[in-house]
Amino acid sequence: MNSAFTFSDICSSLHISSGYGHRVFKKVYGITPLRFIDKEKYRKAQRLLEYSGNSIEEIAYMTGAANISIFSKQFKKWSGYSPSEYRKQVLHKRTVYSKNQTGYFE
Secondary structure, three states: OOOOOOHHHHHHHOOOOHHHHHHHHHHHHOOOHHHHHHHHHHHHHHHHHHHOOOOHHHHHHHOOOOOHHHHHHHHHHHHOOOHHHHHHHHHHHHOOOOOOOOOOOO
16 A cells, blocks of 8 residues: 555545545644644654654654654744754653652652
């Protein structure tokens, strides 16, 4: 299966015009298909930066960015932070301390 498909391909498989598909999609979801895809890419990038040990370059590839520079610029546009700044901020917030400051629950 080819994973590089377009919204027009989906509309074609449903036997509807892409214009009609866009109108219905926007009516149902309140945003355009392209905006929806961007939001999902951002959510995926956030989760990967928060919970995976993958490098930023690997995450850029996983989210479909052509290169790390494009990914970094887009992520900063989405969040206001570079990917590395975002990761540092999230890791700082997730630090848990116990009474004895060991980092473990007791």
